[in-house]
Amino acid sequence: MLRGVNPDLPASAHGLFRFAGTDVVLLVLYGAFLLYITLRIFGPHRRDVGEYLVASRAVTLPGFVATLVSTWYGGILAVGEYSYRYGVSNWLVFGVPYYLWAAVFAIFLARRAHDSYVYTLPDQLYGAYGKPTGALGASLVFLYCAPASYVLMLGTLLGIAFGWPLWFGVVLGTLFSVMYLFRGGLRSIVITERVQFVLMFGGFAVILPYLFAHHGGWSFLRASLPKAHWQWNGGAPPQAVFVWYVIAMITLVEPAFYQRCYAAKSPKVARNGILVSILFWMVFDFMTTTVGLYARAVMPHLADPGQAYPALAALELPSVALGLFTLGMLATVMSTVDSYAFVSAVTLGRDLWWRLRGGDEETVVPRATRIGLFAVAALSITVALIWQDVIALWHDFGSVVTPAMLAPTLTALFPRWRMRAPYAFAAMLLSALAGGAWLVAGKLNGGAYPLGVEPIYVGLLVSACVVLADRLAPGQVHRTGGGS
Numbered sequence: 387m388l389r390g391v392n393p394d395l396p397a398s399a400h401g402l403f404r405f406a407g408t409d410v411v412l413l414v415l416y417g418a419f420l421l422y423i424t425l426r427i428f429g430p431h432r433r434d435v436g437e438y439l440v441a442s443r444a445v446t447l448p449g450f451v452a453t454l455v456s457t458w459y460g461g462i463l464a465v466g467e468y469s470y471r472y473g474v475s476n477w478l479v480f481g482v483p484y485y486l487w488a489a490v491f492a493i494f495l496a497r498r499a500h501d502s503y504v505y506t507l508p509d510q511l512y513g514a515y516g517k518p519t520g521a522l523g524a525s526l527v528f529l530y531c532a533p534a535s536y537v538l539m540l541g542t543l544l545g546i547a548f549g550w551p552l553w554f555g556v557v558l559g560t561l562f563s564v565m566y567l568f569r570g571g572l573r574s575i576v577i578t579e580r581v582q583f584v585l586m587f588g589g590f591a592v593i594l595p596y597l598f599a600h601h602g603g604w605s606f607l608r609a610s611l612p613k614a615h616w617q618w619n620g621g622a623p624p625q626a627v628f629v630w631y632v633i634a635m636i637t638l639v640e641p642a643f644y645q646r647c648y649a650a651k652s653p654k655v656a657r658n659g660i661l662v663s664i665l666f667w668m669v670f671d672f673m674t675t676t677v678g679l680y681a682r683a684v685m686p687h688l689a690d691p692g693q694a695y696p697a698l699a700a701l702e703l704p705s706v707a708l709g710l711f712t713l714g715m716l717a718t719v720m721s722t723v724d725s726y727a728f729v730s731a732v733t734l735g736r737d738l739w740w741r742l743r744g745g746d747e748e749t750v751v752p753r754a755t756r757i758g759l760f761a762v763a764a765l766s767i768t769v770a771l772i773w774q775d776v777i778a779l780w781h782d783f784g785s786v787v788t789p790a791m792l793a794p795t796l797t798a799l800f801p802r803w804r805m806r807a808p809y810a811f812a813a814m815l816l817s818a819l820a821g822g823a824w825l826v827a828g829k830l831n832g833g834a835y836p837l838g839v840e841p842i843y844v845g846l847l848v849s850a851c852v853v854l855a856d857r858l859a860p861g862q863v864h865r866t867g868g869g870s
Contacts, residue, residue: 403547409709424566438571439505440649449576450659452583455666460536460722469678470691473615481671483634492660498799499647500656507644508737514798515810524737530787531730533723534769535779540719546696563723582717589714590673597680610683633784639791641729731758789845790818809856813849821845
């Protein structure tokens with residue numbers, strides 16, 4: 387798996403890229419842009435809570451699409467690894483299930499989220515189910531959104547490109563990814579991610595023509611790749627593919643989706659923004675999977691498939707093109723680090739600290755959120771350096787958080803189906819504990835889960851049982867306000 391910098395690549399992964407002066411200029415310009423956003427555009431004047439947290443609820447369709455597309459696609463090295471190992475199955479694992487659940491969100495949840503007129507996902511839980519469920523949900527959101535896996539990926543990428551130690555790349559990459567959040571909040575994310583959106587697509591648009599010109603098209607790939615790379619499951623067990631369709635249900639409780647919907651200018655922007663984003667994800671998945679297939683065909687004996695994209699770029703690209711591709715990968719990861727760090731910091735500063743301690747919201751929340759950014763950065767760096775496995779982080783956190791958050795969040799949006807507060811709290815707590823215990827049992831048993839059942843199924847079963855108990859319990863009164 388993705389384990390930091392691997393010295394066993396055919397070319398040295400410690401400073402794999404040999405940048406020309408023009409490449410360095412491109413990288414410096416990108417860094418200067420981030421510094422400009424931090425120091426110039428967002429000055430020291432005070433910003434109210436609505437401006438800082440949801441950009442005054444004025445995000446238009448282009449900004450919505452740019453920030454959602456770039457935020458939801460930070461796992462670029464893991465995508466390269468999976469497509470290198472399993473071929474087109476990458477699209478069926480990390481693409482299709484997320485398109486499906488994102489479409490469900492757009493059609494059924496986007497308008498309700500926007501019209502709820504709250505600032506955060508835990509706000510929904512506090513409003514529907516009270517303080518215990520809101521605080522527990524906020525704790526899960528904080529842990530889930532702390533961008534440890536993406537910080538690890540960013541540090542790994544910087545180490546591959548420049549030869550830096552993993553810890554240094556992780557720390558420096560995190561600093562540059564969050565520094566502009568201190569003053570600008572969500573508005574700074576929307577501005578920077580418009581640029582990062584262009585860079586991520588531009589980087590892969592640069593490398594594909596070189597690969598096609600040097601090696602040929604689909605005929606070359608079909609002749610050079612194992613047959614399993616063209617199979618729907620890539621030769622992996624079917625359950626290993628299917629489980630991601632369940633894990634992808636995290637989309638329905640994805641805090642970044644809700645935050646963008648709260649910030650959208652209108653319900654139409656929220657719904658259409660997600661649907662348009664799906665189209666862009668399809669295009670980008672086609673590009674990234676194709677580059678992964680070329681990496682496997684051109685370098686069939688790569689020591690660490692987690693470095694497939696950088697190794698292929700170092701082998702194939704001249705100066706300028708190499709700099710642009712590097713910027714594309716960096717922008718893809720950094721756009722996710724900043725968004726998730728901000729959501730996690732807001733959750734800590736507002737949904738936990740301010741909610742439980744009180745005080746003037748306009749004064750306390752921005753300051754507590756900025757302090758929360760330090761805490762989130764420190765937590766993410768620590769977890770990244772300890773865990774060092776991106777796909778495992780996605781799997782493990784998704785397996786616990788998805789079943790815990792699903793029923794309370796969805797029923798909070800649909801008043802007719804709301805649970806009673808004690809049952810909502812029980813569904814969240816018991817499903818998280820059950821899924822977490824099953825996960826730990828599998829880890830202690832060398833990755834073999836009890837009865838061969840994935841933890842997410844256990845959590846969903848427990849949550850469903852609590853929901854059913856709530857519906858059948860005496861005295862249950864179903865609200866009709868708000869409709870379904």
